Amino acid sequence: MREFYGVTLANALMLGTAQYPSPAVMQAAFRDSGASVATVSLRREAGQGQAFWDIIRDLGVRVLPNTAGCHSAREAVTTARMAREMFETNWIKLEVIGHADTLQPDPFGLLEAAEILTREGFEVFPYTTEDQVLAQRLLDAGCRVLMPWGAPIGSGLGLNNRYGLRMLRAAFPEVPMVIDAGLGLPSHAAEAMEMGFDAVLLNTAVAQAGDPAAMARAFALAVQAGQLAHAADPMGPRDMAAPSTPVIGKAWL
Amino acid sequence: MRIDVNGESRELAAATVAEALDELGWTGARVATALNGDFLPASARAVQTLREGDRLEVLAPMQGG
Numbered sequence: 052m053r054e055f056y057g058v059t060l061a062n063a064l065m066l067g068t069a070q071y072p073s074p075a076v077m078q079a080a081f082r083d084s085g086a087s088v089a090t091v092s093l094r095r096e097a098g099q100g101q102a103f104w105d106i107i108r109d110l111g112v113r114v115l116p117n118t119a120g121c122h123s124a125r126e127a128v129t130t131a132r133m134a135r136e137m138f139e140t141n142w143i144k145l146e147v148i149g150h151a152d153t154l155q156p157d158p159f160g161l162l163e164a165a166e167i168l169t170r171e172g173f174e175v176f177p178y179t180t181e182d183q184v185l186a187q188r189l190l191d192a193g194c195r196v197l198m199p200w201g202a203p204i205g206s207g208l209g210l211n212n213r214y215g216l217r218m219l220r221a222a223f224p225e226v227p228m229v230i231d232a233g234l235g236l237p238s239h240a241a242e243a244m245e246m247g248f249d250a251v252l253l254n255t256a257v258a259q260a261g262d263p264a265a266m267a268r269a270f271a272l273a274v275q276a277g278q279l280a281h282a283a284d285p286m287g288p289r290d291m292a293a294p295s296t297p298v299i300g301k302a303w304l
Numbered sequence: 305m306r307i308d309v310n311g312e313s314r315e316l317a318a319a320t321v322a323e324a325l326d327e328l329g330w331t332g333a334r335v336a337t338a339l340n341g342d343f344l345p346a347s348a349r350a351v352q353t354l355r356e357g358d359r360l361e362v363l364a365p366m367q368g369g
Contacts, residue, residue, distance in 0.1 A: 067369030092368025095310040096335050100364020104334055107365065117368045125341070132343035133336035133363055204369070254369030 053227040053249045055196050056142065056174040058113065060087040060250065064240075064274045065115065065229065066267065067254025074106050076263050081110050084267035090115045090144055090252065093134055115176065117144040124163035131168055141174045144198065144231075144252075154204040154232075158185045162192060169193030178231055181215035183222050190226065197223070198231040198252065201243065205255045207235025210242055220247050237266075237273030244277025245285060308359040322349040324360060336363045 065088035071077035081089065089112045094100075107114060116134035121127035124147060131143045147164055149157025156179050165175050175194045179185055186197055199219055202208035210216055211233060220228065230243040231252040240251045251274060260266035307316050309328065318324035321337060321344060337344045338361040344352055354360075 067367075069367035069369045071367075090368050092366045093336060093363040094366035096330065096333065096362050096364035100366060101334055103367065104365040119368055129338055129341060129343050133338060136343075136345060137334065137336040137363070137365060 055176075055227050055229075055250075060113070061085070062087040062271065062274075063244065063250040063278060064267075064271050065090065065231075065250055065252035066257060067252070068107065069254055070258035071263055074103075077258070078106065078110065079264035080257055080267035081112065083264045084257075084271040086112060086267065086271065088113045088115050088250075088252070090117050090254070091138065092117050092119050093130060093137060113142070114138050114140055115142050115144050116140065118146045118164075119144075120148065121146060122148050122157070122160075124160040124167070127160070127164040128167050131164070131173060132171075135173065141172055142176065143168060143173050144176045144178060146178045156180055156200070158182065161185075162188050165189055165194055166192040176229065176231075181212050181219045183219055186219060186223060186226075190223070196227045196229065198229045200232045201230045201239060201251075202233025204232040206233050207256055208233050209235055209239035210246075213246075216243075216248075217246060234270075237269045240270050241273040241277035241280075244274055245280045247281050250274075305354065305356045307354055308357070310360075310362055316354070319353055320350055321352045321354060321360065324354060325349065325362065328362070330362060334364065337361065338363070 062085045064084055064086040066086040067090045089110055091114055116138045118127040118130040121130055127147045147157045147160035149155050161177055165177050168175050176196050176198050177189050177194050178198050181199045202211040227249045229250040229252050230248045234240055234253045235256050243251050257263050257267045306313055316324050316327055318327045340359050
């Protein structure tokens with residue numbers, strides 16, 4: 052397991068905390084999956100913030116604040132600074148959204164914000180695309196983790212661009228990478244781990260399932276299976292059949 | 305004076321951000337603040353004075369993905 056800014060996570064599953072039917076169901080999802088990281092946000096105080104913070108603290112997991120909903124580098128930087136004070140962590144899931152329909156990262160705003168935040172000592176988890184040039188720029192800016200998307204946030208489509216993700220993984224073999232967003236099924240998470248990604252981050256697929264705690268557990272098992280499979284060095288695919296039973300010694304009948 | 309608090313115009317007697325938080329009922333609350341779009345650390349709230357028309361954002365921990 053690779054380190055994320057010096058932290059080795061016991062479990063490669065990171066879970067969001069939004070959209071659950073109740074706080075109790077969210078707690079069950081964390082308990083039953085053993086997820087190691089919880090993403091959280093900052094919103095205008097309307098009376099529920101204090102109770103929510105108590106629930107998150109009781110989960111006993113690492114907290115990864117996000118800058119969700121920010122559409123400019125300036126907004127994201129201000130939100131990150133507020134989040135650092137609030138959650139007492141240098142970790143920040145940096146989202147700078149470039150398009151309202153696809154919630155696609157704005158690569159220019161993302162890079163600008165990442166440069167500012169890493170200079171200020173933040174440990175940035177940039178929500179990015181599979182673009183290799185952007186990945187290199189983010190690394191040059193001081194990011195030591197990348198979070199490429201699987202598919203648009205909340206779409207549940209899985210790994211939308213396998214080729215691009217495979218190329219990204221191969222281009223930066225030493226960089227810890229989290230597949231963030233777009234996963235809908237445990238098989239998607241297993242596939243990401245089989246490809247050599249280091250963790251997955253998801254929210255909707257678990258929170259909106261009929262039984263979120265069971266789905267969280269299913270994702271945890273899939274992540275574990277994918278991780279084991281990657282470490283076991285999977286065979287490569289081939290187009291033609293190759294008999295697995297020995298041909299030599301077959302009877303003449 | 306009129307201050308914009310989380311997008312709502314409020315009439316406040318407070319002279320500083322710390323006093324404004326007290327006046328708004330957020331004494332001791334776990335909140336993060338921004339004034340006119342810039343982060344305002346908790347340590348600066350007591351000395352940061354308010355001016356007519358300032359935009360104050362008071363944020364709390366919330367669910368996120």
